[in-house]
Amino acid sequence: MPVSVSKKNIKTYVEEICARSPRYAGTEGEIKSREYIVSEGEKLGVNVELEEFEYMHYLPLSSKLETLAPVEGALDNFPLHYAGSGVAEGEVIYVGYGTRQGFDFFSKQGIAIKGKIVLAETIGTSLAYSLAQQHGASGVVILTDAPDNLCRAGTATMNREAGQIPAVLVPVSVGRKLLTLMSSGQLKLRISLNGAFSKKTSSNIIMTIPGTTIPDEQIVLNAHYDSFNLGKHAADNAAGCAALLELLRIFSKRKSRRTIKAIMFGVEEIGPFWGSFAYVDRHADELPNIKAVVTFGTLGNPYDFTFELATTKEIRAFALNVVEQLGYEVKYGAEPMPVSDHVPFQVKGAIPVVWLMGNLGIFYHTAGDNPETLDYDKLKSLLDIEGQIAYELATRKHLPF
Secondary structure, X not given: OOOOOOHHHHHHHXXXXXXXXXXXXXXXXXXXXXXXXXXXXXXXXXXXXXXXXXXXXXXXXXXXXXEEEOOOEEEOOEEOEOOOOEEEEEEEEEOOOOOHHHHHHHHHOOOOOOOOEEEEEOOOHHHHHHHHHHOXXXXXXXXXXXXXXXXXOOEOOOOOOOOOOOEEEEOHHHHHHHXXXXXXXXXXXXXXXXXXXXXXXXXXXXXXXXXXXXXXEEEEEEEEOOOOOOOOOHHHHHHHHHHHHHHHHHHOOOOOOEEEEEEEEOOOOOOOOHHHHXXXXXXXXXXXXXXXEEEOOOOOOOOOOOOEEEEOHHHHHHHHHHHHHHOOOOEEOOOOOOOOOOHHHHHHHOOOEEEEEOOOOOOOOOOOOOHHHOOHHHHHHHHHHHHHHHHHHHHOOOOOO
16 A cells, blocks of 8 residues: 655644754753654554663854954854864965865965864865864864855764864855955954853654564664754754654554664754664664664755655665656665764664655755745655655565665
8 A cells, every 4th residue: 555645744743843943952942842743653652762862962152253354344153063162363265165175285285274264165064174173274164055144054073072173154145255355365264162062861752663573673764853053944854753753643554564663863963963873872782673774854845856765775676666666756866875863773783774865955954944945745755755665664574685
């Protein structure tokens, strides 16, 4: 029987979760959204558990960006999460997209980056920050490309450790001004950043439908329920949580050979992946029994109607076969991007992964990612496809991988 999600239910779930936003780790919004998701899971009659884990919380307190030369003035900015507190002052060096090649160019030219403030245009904030720190930069300014003069949030590090140098993000208008000032004379900036690190506790939400004939084997569906601290973040990732709740409603009325675990992870956005790594570490003995992981994230943006099927090689033919039988056309991507909660399952268990992605969207990681900007018809199509893949994984007698 084909999986067909209710567009009405999905929209309701998204709006209810977003009404409790922002869901930044350690805030009331995170707690209230978690409580809502738990209550909805209990209404569905599935087993619901909370598992606590400890993480390093980051609270941005203040940030300031000033031009010192060729003119003086203050500029709009947003703190880069996990960047180090402090003051950086000095000449600016522009490294393009903040890639290794951009930094290497200056090294080959004998131009020192040490002690300077790095300026980069990228959504890959952690790579640019890491390279700047390695090259001895005193600070980092990230030029973001979001519309409506919005800042696109990001994280400084990918190793769950605090950064050592201050960094901020700036909107398009500020970025243009900085580039214009650079072209007209030597640009000098001052970055002042103050943030507090502390140990806090969050929780993963685990909802389980036991399998009937091979219950020891598991299919893990996952989404993260937290967000950055500057908006509702509907596509990333209220929509993913809505997807899991709606699929649980459908699957709870059907028999499944394998156990289905739908896990909403906490603290995905900063760190990264505190909740999923904690889960994998705690359930290490179960990893051999997990046959596949299906990720639900960044769904429903209307800007590109191409679906990109990202899989690991073991499960590729299986997933493509399901999609073809449904009559959909998808763009096949490479391996799933290493930027969400499936990563710990791959790293520690070499478990096959499926992630049917839509376009990240122009409002990705900004305050513009609202329920009103989603395309619910597209979202339904994505969830029908990915839901069918999950259902086939859970119910087929034999999996060909």
